[in-house]
Amino acid sequence: MAILDLVRKNIVSLKPYSSARDEFSGKGEVFLDANENPSGQYNRYPDPHHRDLRQRISQLKNMPAEQIFLGNGSDEVIDLVYRIFCEPGKHKVLLFPPTYGMYEVSAAVNDVEVVRCPLNDQFQVDLPAMKQAIQDELIRVAIICSPNNPTGNDMEEDAVLELLRSFSGIVLMDEAYIDFSHRPSWTGRLSDFPRLIVMQTFSKAWGLASVRMGMAFASEEITEIFRKVKPPYNISGPNQQIVLGRLNDVESVQSDIQIILEEREGLRAALECISSVKKVFPSDSNFILVEIEDANRLYDYLVERGVIVRNRSSILRDALRITVGTRSENERLIQTIQDFYR
Numbered sequence: 006m007a008i009l010d011l012v013r014k015n016i017v018s019l020k021p022y023s024s025a026r027d028e029f030s031g032k033g034e035v036f037l038d039a040n041e042n043p044s045g046q047y048n049r050y051p052d053p054h055h056r057d058l059r060q061r062i063s064q065l066k067n068m069p070a071e072q073i074f075l076g077n078g079s080d081e082v083i084d085l086v087y088r089i090f091c092e093p094g095k096h097k098v099l100l101f102p103p104t105y106g107m108y109e110v111s112a113a114v115n116d117v118e119v120v121r122c123p124l125n126d127q128f129q130v131d132l133p134a135m136k137q138a139i140q141d142e143l144i145r146v147a148i149i150c151s152p153n154n155p156t157g158n159d160m161e162e163d164a165v166l167e168l169l170r171s172f173s174g175i176v177l178m179d180e181a182y183i184d185f186s187h188r189p190s191w192t193g194r195l196s197d198f199p200r201l202i203v204m205q206t207f208s209k210a211w212g213l214a215s216v217r218m219g220m221a222f223a224s225e226e227i228t229e230i231f232r233k234v235k236p237p238y239n240i241s242g243p244n245q246q247i248v249l250g251r252l253n254d255v256e257s258v259q260s261d262i263q264i265i266l267e268e269r270e271g272l273r274a275a276l277e278c279i280s281s282v283k284k285v286f287p288s289d290s291n292f293i294l295v296e297i298e299d300a301n302r303l304y305d306y307l308v309e310r311g312v313i314v315r316n317r318s319s320i321l322r323d324a325l326r327i328t329v330g331t332r333s334e335n336e337r338l339i340q341t342i343q344d345f346y347r
């Protein structure tokens with residue numbers, strides 16, 4: 006199916022907002038066009054096209070700037086995908102639970118019905134079930150998270166390929182944790198799969214969760230539609246500056262990732278030594294999912310002692326999701342868990 010056949014009719018015909026700064030070309034010197042206060046540090050509207058940022062990210066990812074879209078966190082990208090491709094009350098999304106909760110919340114906001122294809126006991130895509138599910142022609146979008154949250158593992162390449170080949174809608178691949186994984190990003194396959202959107206974020210490995218900046222990589226045709234629908238100034242000027250600064254210090258990001266990966270293995274070893282731990286799941290990310298006796302009570306005990314992990318027992322029996330912290334934070338966690346079972 007052509008991309009435009011997947012886009013809602015009102016979006017196809019939408020004329021985007023034209024901001025004051027879009028209405029002229031050339032180099033302005035006196036700006037009396039946007040009703041700004043003429044003085045101050047933050048008085049001017051930011052670049053709605055995020056040109057400098059996309060240029061830098063383009064070099065880093067070795068990808069044309071036209072194929073890069075920036076959102077106010079990945080949350081904005083997810084919302085835009087629903088708003089662009091799913092007619093409210095009609096089209097559906099295919100999810101692979103247990104996975105990131107925002108996909109469901111954002112679907113509910115947009116009145117998009119969720120079809121669930123649960124991961125198998127290895128937390129991989131159940132291929133026969135997936136093939137069955139995509140028979141439903143009202144499914145317009147499939148969201149797959151790899152490495153997956155909260156399970157921590159990468160999805161097998163063959164399963165993703167199968168989804169990309171057999172599903173005729175949009176595949177949104179969430180790679181929030183890609184920087185911790187050893188596999189290559191699916192951005193390398195965008196030219197093979199025109200209906201693929203790859204999403205990444207500055208919130209995890211890049212250490213900028215507070216800044217709210219998500220990236221989407223897709224065909225130029227798709228990123229153009231994203232740009233048309235987004236609020237003109239979706240990324241603030243200070244936030245653009247902060248991310249640009251971080252992009253000039255890629256080495257420190259790399260060294261942070263290295264430290265986190267080493268700490269993760271230390272944390273894994275320590276958890277495996279605790280007899281109440283039933284299973285430490287494999288992780289390609291910066292967190293570890295554990296199955297542990299009495300998880301709900303342990304969770305409360307940890308909270309009382311100021312150590313906050315994520316209790317996932319409502320979706321997976323006795324499961325806690327533990328983010329890798331600093332050495333001393335990880336040690337304090339292990340100590341507190343040992344105190345609980347003593």
Ligand SMILES: *Cc1c(COP(=O)(O)O)cnc(C)c1O
Nearest residue numbers: 078079080105154181206208219
């Ligand atoms: C943390 C996370 C994100 C990041 O969301 P932002 O809005 O960019 O902070 C995206 N997807 C998953 C699965 C996550 O766990």
